Amino acid sequence: MGRRTADELAKKQRSISIAEFFEKNRHLLGFDNPRKSLLTTIKEAVDNALDACEEARILPEISVELIQLSDDRFKVIVEDNGPGIIKKQVPKIFAKLLYGSKFHKLAQTRGQQGIGISAAALYAQLTTGKPISIMSKVGPNKKAYHCKLKINTSTNEPDIMFEKIMDWPGKDHGTRIEMDMEGSYAKGRTSVDAYLKQTAIVNPHTTIIYTNPLAEQYVFARATDNLPPEPKEIKPHPYGVELGRLMHMAENTYSKTMHQFLQTDFSKVSPSCSKDILQHASILPKAKPKELTRDQIEMLLKGINNTKIQNPSTECISPITALLLEKGLRKEINAEFYCSTTRPASVYRGNPFIIEAALAYGGDQKSDGQIRLLRYANRVPLQYQQGACAITKQLGGVGWKSYGLQQSRSSIPVGPCTIVVHMASVWVPFTSESKEALAHYTDIMKEIRLALQDVGRQLMAYTNKKNKLKKELQKRSLIEKYIPHVADALKDLMSLNESDVDQIEEHLADILEKTRGTVKEVAEKNSEYDEAFANIGKENEKSD
């Protein structure tokens, strides 16, 4: 075969539609196997329902139904009581990839990329050839909009196969999604059952009614009528903003001067802070942002990094809270010690975030295996790709031996322990579009390590106390063992009678009690443990 020229090779060059790209790479979106595909679909639908309800300030009530149609085929139905979606937007939201409202704002939401639910539609269409069916109603006195959609993969645009305006009796507002897809259902750690249970734990304002393919129905009733505080949309924090982004912001700002630009386009920049930054950057406060050269922007960046700027505010972030994380553990695991921590807000690439962690030790937990790790991001449980996650990496990196667990070099520690870690942020960086593992950003890694070390130290305090107690009990039993012998010896020495001996033994026991103090049990009693709840999704764990 002879050489080919650049001209010949050029003929094959062309654009790739994002829908084609993800159809071929569906594993990137969490659709690599039938079991995971089912979970990913329900996860995307439920995450969207929760986001929509919270944004509209409605207490969420979500119904999830999974019906097995044949060996490898399922019908997924998810219905919410959210604000509904107006007719015009329905096709794009469900049948166009990279379309949505959450990507362009800095606010904490579960969805963020505008890919998830349309990816599920793409997968359904790929595996069954069937369109996705949507019904949506935006108010009590409105009609509902019902349609069936396919994605045109060559253009990444929706094809409306069928549409109708109709009544939806008994429904004030909300959205219902139905789709048929290839799938596989099993219980276990990565099951739909486990996902919904974990979701219910960290979203106590939500009611979820779930019917699984075995026709078992679980009602996770809401535990509070208070919606979580609404996460505020924010401006980027100056720390970590990249040069390119800074250039883009300066070009597109409405501010006339640099002094104004820094104060209005960023969070936590006061007038005096702005002055400091500009002084460090050798830029005049009156300079026009649009006229800055690349080199000046570079100096601005250095100015920012050389100026002390207040930490980002936490009101843009809605953590689960350490208390609730710990409560979740108490409900799920019967342990002897619980603790938790919330780190102060930090920043990576200009985005504020918070890491929280909780730990449950001992009790019913197995002591001969690796500890159990539960990961969450923006209140969503992460069930796959544990090996790829920054949390897992840091869990191995902390020295757990000194905290009372076994560990061989840099691997997951071994012992009767469960650890939960949650990252809340206006933008969570995942290692893939399937949103299963946190990317390894240095600033995030550091906060995770500090949170783990914090619960680790609390664990150490407990295990130390426990070890001390154990030693004390050993000593006491030793002394108690010798009391009769001492009494016996005294009897011989002082020629006492038997009744005196009994008295002496009592006296000696009293002295022991007084000098060594009373022994307090250190293990907690956990009254919140709910065995039936803990078993949801667990039945087949062995086959996992």
Added chain:
Amino acid sequence: MGRRTADELAKKQRSISIAEFFEKNRHLLGFDNPRKSLLTTIKEAVDNALDACEEARILPEISVELIQLSDDRFKVIVEDNGPGIIKKQVPKIFAKLLYGSKFHKLAQTRGQQGIGISAAALYAQLTTGKPISIMSKVGPNKKAYHCKLKINTSTNEPDIMFEKIMDWPGKDHGTRIEMDMEGSYAKGRTSVDAYLKQTAIVNPHTTIIYTNPLAEQYVFARATDNLPPEPKEIKPHPYGVELGRLMHMAENTYSKTMHQFLQTDFSKVSPSCSKDILQHASILPKAKPKELTRDQIEMLLKGINNTKIQNPSTECISPITALLLEKGLRKEINAEFYCSTTRPASVYRGNPFIIEAALAYGGDQKSDGQIRLLRYANRVPLQYQQGACAITKQLGGVGWKSYGLQQSRSSIPVGPCTIVVHMASVWVPFTSESKEALAHYTDIMKEIRLALQDVGRQLMAYTNKKNKLKKELQKRSLIEKYIPHVADALKDLMSLNESDVDQIEEHLADILEKTRGTVKEVAEKNSEYDEAFANIGKENEKSD
């Protein structure tokens, strides 16, 4: 805060440009930290250069230069002797994401998504604000085209900042890329040095001249003038083709009948095989593909799965070959035992693939740590995300204890051993766009396991032999120890003199030799080990 309506929420919905998406998610493309970003950039540039040379049937000669500009800033220069790129295509190839020639064809290439090099340009622009510079020449008598490009992130279209037609003296054809970016350089397992060395090992037809930021120059000269056989572009194999894809193919085929469609649009479907499929599917051979209903396509799929179809041909796949994998290990590692295996071609989702593996045991390798795993996909070394890779998962899943290594449940085995695994395919499924780990497709997982078990069994044969030898040597030394005592006893019994005793000892030794055979050393001598080569990229390994 009151409730929000669907109308209010709808206002924020909009499309997201793929460039915006990846700018915000740059870690998805392998740009999560400065060190990795440098590697990813060079990797994308070199992979593209190799693909272009091989497609044009030119023996590749690639120069890579890394220059440190400041603490955290580098200039990356990659130049090849490839066919060059025509003027019109240059901007889109380097400054538009999802654009390329490899996505739409089923053939084994390193690049496949049309994202890599433009992602590097996006990262360079984000971290330094500077455009990427390209020079390309398509023939000896042509002028070169030189341009500087930025990506407009809102539209995902190239902005040409500067362009010029000019001479490129001394260059017949080829492409030169220059870009400034934030980075960090260090040696070690995940370094640029290690990447280029591993690339040179599995691409012996390539010359790479590499100058690192320490001004150390390495020349990896080509070891053969034979280009690897050109991987043929193929049709999909019927096994594993999804319903949606089948519908799409049937709608868009030029074939008039189903009988013709199956034979021309798929590989390995003979006329008799086509008849079998159609019979199993209860579809008439004369049926028109475009008129098939969804239900008929579903039956066709069942028909395919119930028909025995020939394995995919391997000529579309260009494996490294077991021999070369093993040779690479011999050059790099001074071990006592080497083995390798190539699995027959298999199929996942209609795409043929081959798994190869090689193993080096003992010798200079440390025996107290986890074994070393080297992963390759389509001749490209995979250096990150080991924890997320299907290969790692399967390595843990195989029971290595029976093959002679230590292993605690499902983790990476421990021992003096290196294992290489290569997947070659017309479409490699990665867990993210950064192409660092293989996705967990069942069919691929199975082949990896079988390949690992194969080298495992060869290792077991060796370790058994070695153990036998060890026992034999122990026995011999025991017997030899007693020979003088036996001779002494005989002397006393038979009243012999000293010289007879010596003779008896010799006789006894002879008998021992004859009855137990001579002992052969089982460990190999490796004459191919090249210490200087092995040390490239290793110097700072401890700081890794």
